[in-house]
Amino acid sequence: MFSSTVMDHWLPAAAGDLAEGEGVVVVDPELPENRSVSVLQVEDGPTVVCLSPGRAAHLGHAHGEHIAADEATERITAAGIALNDPDHLFYLPVEEHASVLAETADGHTRRLTEEDVDAFAALAAAAPENDLDEAFVELDHWLVFGNFVEGRLAAAASMFPWRGTRLADLGVITLPEYRGRGLARATVLAMAAEALDRGYEPQYRCQLDNAPSVALALASGFRRFGEWTVIDD
Structure with a gap:
């Protein structure tokens, strides 16, 4: 439905077979502090949690780890990490x-x-x-x-x-x-x-x-x- 430019940017290969409600963790050492934690919930699809190495260590996540979508957000909240109001992506x-x-x-x-x-x-x-x-x-x-x-x-x-x-x-x-x-x-x-x-x-x-x-x-x-x-x- 969407171009490869969109899909390749947002979805890692590890998310390819995941369904709605399932998630994957991406640890990216190049993330700046203002994007050191982000959560993407794909419409009718998986959740992708992007973390800097420091945030991943804090939350106890590893790169490529599969995790339930609700568990990912629960861990972020429990760690006292505040998130901005979400955006639609069109x-x-x-x-x-x-x-x-x-x-x-x-x-x-x-x-x-x-x-x-x-x-x-x-x-x-x-x-x-x-x-x-x-x-x-x-x-x-x-x-x-x-x-x-x-x-x-x-x-x-x-x-x-x-x-x-x-x-x-x-x-x-x-x-x-x-x-x-x-x-x-x-x-x-x-x-x-x-x-x-x-x-x-x-x-x-x-x-x-x-x-x-x-x-x-x-x-x-x-x-x-x-x-x-x-x-x-």
């Missing part, structure tokens, strides 16, 4: 790639450049602060797209390569008065098409309780890959 199924690439952007949606700094600044000034923080859309990101209404930047989306991989993490924001018009969807799809054309896999993350963002992901053709939680640093 990706475009392989069968959606062609339709995204074939979709023609309307005349109001285009890539943003440094010449759009004033338009972007106006959007940032008008947007609710919490929305800006959660969306993490920046004009200097790897790819940035926007949708204009009567000359005003009403929606913007940006993405950047995810930790040296071919996954491209995206964020999107629409000014409140322009919501419900499909502007965010048009912007996300135009940017996703550009990322796919460059050989990157668009990655859409959002909090579990962010219903509008979940709806936008699904409307844009993304499907849920799993639920990802990292240590609260």
